[in-house]
Amino acid sequence: MTRPADIYIRFLRLAEALSGLPSLPSLDPLEERILTFIALASREDRSLSVRDVMRADDIGSPATLHARLKSMREKGWLTLDDTEDARRKNVVLTQAALKHFDRLSACLVEATKKA
Template sequence: MTTKARLGATYLRFLELAEAICSLPSLPALDPLEERMLGSIARANDEGADLSVRTMMSRVEFGAPATIHTRLKSMRAKGWILLSDTEDARRKQVELSQAALMHFDKLSKCVMKAASTTR
């Protein structure tokens, strides 16, 4: 098997494993925009950056501020994110929920398993 084929097989195996994880009962599904926003929140969280609702709403790649605000409310209701208080009561920090952190941990394990198995 060529290196190119092996890399493709690893990614396809990861997709299989990730799909299996996502089909297990856990958090409600996200729409594509919410998934992109979750990735952005996760990267900021990983970098230790403070991420406020206002900062998220200024991100033009996610659409209009009203759309972003609606999606943040949806993600919070679904259990993916938390909006925590700051010293300024008007500002809320956006953070991953414990369930979202566990979801990313499961996906990481899928990546490791896909990389270590050969089809």
């Protein structure tokens, strides 16, 4: 009998294998949390500005978050889109980041097939 934990462990192994694929540079754990935070907001049709992300004090300090957003932009995970206010930029996932989530989803589906 397969335990639910076994499914999750299979998913983790499959997801770990993705890190070996040629794609975007890897993210550190904090950057992964930021990426997830932005993805969840995007899924809820909420746009996030740089300032909105920097206010997420449960993730990190504003200075740390700002530095990580810059790093994630340089790595190709995020872009900044203009808004009606030239001083405000919205944080948007790149197509490569969306493809990353597609791959993770496929890993989850694959892990459940073997249950």
